[in-house]
Amino acid sequence: MEIRTGLTLQEKLRILADAAKYDVACTSSGADRRGREGYLGNSVAAGICHSFASDGRCISLLKILLTNHCIYDCKYCLNRVSNDTVRTAFTPREVCELTIEFYKRNYIEGLFLSSGVWKNPTHTMERICEVLYLLRNEYRFNGYIHVKAIPGAPDDLLAAAGYMADRMSVNLELPTGESLKKLAPNKTHRAILRPMRMVSDTIAEHRLAIGKSAQMERSASTRRLRGGIFAGAGSRIGERESFSLPAELRRRDLQRPFVPAGQSTQMIIGATPETDYHLLKTTQHLYQTYDLKRVFFSAYVPLNEDSDLPAIGTPPPLLREHRLYQADWLLRFYGFHVDELLSEERPDFNELLDPKCDWALRHLELFPVEINTADYGMILRIPGVGPKSALRIVQARKYGKLDFPHLKKMGVVLKRAHYFITCDGRMMYATPIEERYIARQLIGTNEKENWQIRHREERNFRQMSLFEDLQMQA
Numbered sequence: 001m002e003i004r005t006g007l008t009l010q011e012k013l014r015i016l017a018d019a020a021k022y023d024v025a026c027t028s029s030g031a032d033r034r035g036r037e038g039y040l041g042n043s044v045a046a047g048i049c050h051s052f053a054s055d056g057r058c059i060s061l062l063k064i065l066l067t068n069h070c071i072y073d074c075k076y077c078l079n080r081v082s083n084d085t086v087r088t089a090f091t092p093r094e095v096c097e098l099t100i101e102f103y104k105r106n107y108i109e110g111l112f113l114s115s116g117v118w119k120n121p122t123h124t125m126e127r128i129c130e131v132l133y134l135l136r137n138e139y140r141f142n143g144y145i146h147v148k149a150i151p152g153a154p155d156d157l158l159a160a161a162g163y164m165a166d167r168m169s170v171n172l173e174l175p176t177g178e179s180l181k182k183l184a185p186n187k188t189h190r191a192i193l194r195p196m197r198m199v200s201d202t203i204a205e206h207r208l209a210i211g212k213s214a215q216m217e218r219s220a221s222t223r224r225l226r227g228g229i230f231a232g233a234g235s236r237i238g239e240r241e242s243f244s245l246p247a248e249l250r251r252r253d254l255q256r257p258f259v260p261a262g263q264s265t266q267m268i269i270g271a272t273p274e275t276d277y278h279l280l281k282t283t284q285h286l287y288q289t290y291d292l293k294r295v296f297f298s299a300y301v302p303l304n305e306d307s308d309l310p311a312i313g314t315p316p317p318l319l320r321e322h323r324l325y326q327a328d329w330l331l332r333f334y335g336f337h338v339d340e341l342l343s344e345e346r347p348d349f350n351e352l353l354d355p356k357c358d359w360a361l362r363h364l365e366l367f368p369v370e371i372n373t374a375d376y377g378m379i380l381r382i383p384g385v386g387p388k389s390a391l392r393i394v395q396a397r398k399y400g401k402l403d404f405p406h407l408k409k410m411g412v413v414l415k416r417a418h419y420f421i422t423c424d425g426r427m428m429y430a431t432p433i434e435e436r437y438i439a440r441q442l443i444g445t446n447e448k449e450n451w452q453i454r455h456r457e458e459r460n461f462r463q464m465s466l467f468e469d470l471q472m473q474a
Helices: 009-019 092-104 121-138 155-164 177-183 189-209 276-290 318-333 355-361 376-380 387-399 404-409 435-454
Strands: 061-065 110-114 144-148 167-169 263-269 294-299
Touching: 009 061, 009 092, 061 092, 092 110, 092 121, 110 121, 121 144, 121 155, 155 167, 155 189, 189 263, 189 276, 263 276, 263 318, 276 294, 276 318, 294 318, 318 355, 318 435, 355 435, 376 387, 387 404
Parallel strands: 061 110, 110 144, 144 167, 167 263, 263 294
Antiparallel strands: none
């Protein structure tokens, strides 16, 4: 497998932008770094105005691989070493020039840089660090940068990247050790989790050094999680491993924050038989143990022929991916625990319902909820009620009793909520509190949305191209 030479910069861009499209771990920055005199760009919230494709993938970053050359043979990956595909690589300076030129033309707000493993993890991480160093120092780029940490690379290289990037991510890939061994024999969870631990510990150390809490700010619902464990088919991962930051890096200038936008990870769903319960158990544990900013889910797109994978042409589980994102939101912002949403006896969501409705239907003994007297925590668990509308309800009822028109003005989605609430002891309609009846009604309400998710145009697995009609010269 040789890297093709003689390709123009535009040809490299088409190959390596296309090769990056299945990595979904990028979203709004979470960083807040204002512009500086003599520097180009910023990463304040208003400066990173991301657009998203209909499948949720971020399209406002220049999203590329440093190279699609890879020494590993992961069965699910299009860039695996055994695939016969054109291989190429950017030089660090080419990445910098592309980033700056696209930024000046207002095509992008930042850079998302990942890579196949080129020669070995150390060599790959050195090249990524060279890109970051040139961008931050020679090109004086002050905008948002998200890079992938390469498992197996030395700690000092990972730390150096963390002081120059805004966000780092290490893809867990699969939630159980057995699945990873089966589909990615060159990788282990231990090797993947070590850089994840290093990044989380260094973030905590930096935050403590500047007088902040060791944990990144997040919702109270996430902070309340306790006792989460990885749940895999006979495997346990994520055992805490202590990490000692190198002395040289402990003396770094504290004015430069370490990974200020936090770290994230990604898991592939649909390539292996793990249940929703297993996936969310893993997700919950990652939030607790590694203080991740986000866990992303990627519906597996059958690209390679292999007896251990779904056949080519099998529809990707897009609706399942959507439900897992909704459940992740419940964990982070609604105070739910995985064991409340699912169990070993009932390990998967009803894909035709959003997870909050699915939970409510299995706990009808708690409903209907009287909107004028219930506490905030219970109101937040009503389908169709979000954090903002729940807070409005609690504040508004101090001045009088609420009715259904009031709730609609506050943003409550009554087409879901009315089955589960009363206002002053009365329901909106004479609705029987019966699981099958309410489930049929809710499924009918969601039918159009579910169809749209399952039938995304062109399967929508390509990221939106910013370069289709762009004429560039090498």
